[in-house]
Amino acid sequence: MKIEYRTPAGSGAYSVLADESVTTLGAAISGFQPTFKKAPYVAKGYGAAVPVTLDMGNADWAMGFLVERQHATPDAALAFIQAEPLTYAGQNDLKVTVGAQVTYLANCVLTECTPAPASDQSSRIKYMFSGGTYTQTAP
Numbered sequence: 001m002k003i004e005y006r007t008p009a010g011s012g013a014y015s016v017l018a019d020e021s022v023t024t025l026g027a028a029i030s031g032f033q034p035t036f037k038k039a040p041y042v043a044k045g046y047g048a049a050v051p052v053t054l055d056m057g058n059a060d061w062a063m064g065f066l067v068e069r070q071h072a073t074p075d076a077a078l079a080f081i082q083a084e085p086l087t088y089a090g091q092n093d094l095k096v097t098v099g100a101q102v103t104y105l106a107n108c109v110l111t112e113c114t115p116a117p118a119s120d121q122s123s124r125i126k127y128m129f130s131g132g133t134y135t136q137t138a139p
Helices: 074-088
Strands: 002-006 015-019 028-038 041-043 052-054 059-070 092-098 101-116 122-130 133-135
Touching: 015 059, 059 101, 059 133, 074 101, 074 122
Parallel strands: none
Antiparallel strands: 002 015, 002 092, 028 059, 041 052, 059 122, 092 101, 101 122, 101 133
16 A cells, blocks of 8 residues: 655645555555545424434545554654654645555545554554545546
């Protein structure tokens, strides 16, 4: 699996977030899960036994995954963890390649970048990107 990003969305070339096929990056990707949530309008009328629920077409795509990396030193791992959230400021395009299958989460934002406990020279970060369009068509 390979995950790439570009910031700002819609311009420039993609940069690698994590690539399991490149052994020098030492990245392991797990827990990859795109999710789709609807946000219907719910109106609780005065005295009504059942609220009225309407599908207004509001929807949100999100994509989460965990990336574990090896670093040269414990200081390099700490510096990476501290700087990583700043990499994805503003709107992003994500490109995910699994075998020959390529999908995109276009025009999304980073909503979570949570470091998990790891050894001294490794980092394990849970990423969550939300919004935008999940598609097989390049943005």
